[in-house]
Amino acid sequence: MTIARVPTDDLPETFHVTTDEQLRAVSNLTRHRIMAMLRFEPATITQIARRVGLAKGSSSYHVRLLERAGLVKVVRTRKVRGVTERYYAMAARSIELPDPGPGQPDVLLRNAVADLEASPVDDERHVRMAHLRLTEEQFTQLGARLQALADEYRTLSDPSLPDVSLVFALFRPAARLQVEGEAE
Structure with missing residues (x-):
């Protein structure tokens, strides 16, 4: 068995999604889940299929699309009974998506909500929404x-522990339209 390793310590900090191909690749919920899994440790197509709950062929298809878009890469190979097994990992420590245009879906939030909805309801979860009124400076x-809190806990992440997702969105909602008959 021969193992060839590509160093993962020299990964760029951020991968900026800039092309339509890259955006299509990250917009798919299955590929989003594959990337989330690969963020902590490299895996083979078989391991990805098992962990994400896919057929091996589907797993291979999605990983190929991610690899072609430059979002994942082969970081290690090994020969097993004459077949080269590839280990895939994220191409960067984090991915930055472009802001959606007016009226366009926010891919990141849609995938986060889908992950939240699929998470075990009987498991401990902390989901809150707060409506605030802040100055620009406070905002x-x-x-x-x-961001600093998320970065602090990202440095504490241990690949041997179960996955935990943190999502936050701080935004100014669209102006509420006045309904006919409402007092101003």
């Missing part, structure tokens, strides 16, 4: 604090 400070 900016809160965004920075949330």
Whole structure:
């Protein structure tokens, strides 16, 4: 058995999604789940299929699309009974998506909501929504604090522990339209 390793320590910090092909690749919920799994440890097509709950052929198809888009890459190979087994990992530590245009879906939030809805209901979850009124400065400070907290806990991540997802969205909602007959 021969194992060839590609170093993962030198991964770029961020991969910026810029092409339509890349956006289509990350927009698919199955591929989103594959990338989430590969974020912590490399895996083969067979391991990906088992962990994500796919047929091996489907797993291979989705990984090929991600690889072609540059989002995942082969980081290690090994020969097993004359067949080369490839281990895939993320191409960067994080992926940055472009902001959706007006009226366009927010891919990241849609995938996060789908993951939340699929998570075990009897498991501990912390889901809250708060409506605030903030100055521009407070809005900016809160965004920075949330990002710093997420970054702090990302450095504490241990691949041997179960996955946990953290999603936050700090935004100004669209202006509420006044309904006819409502007092101004």
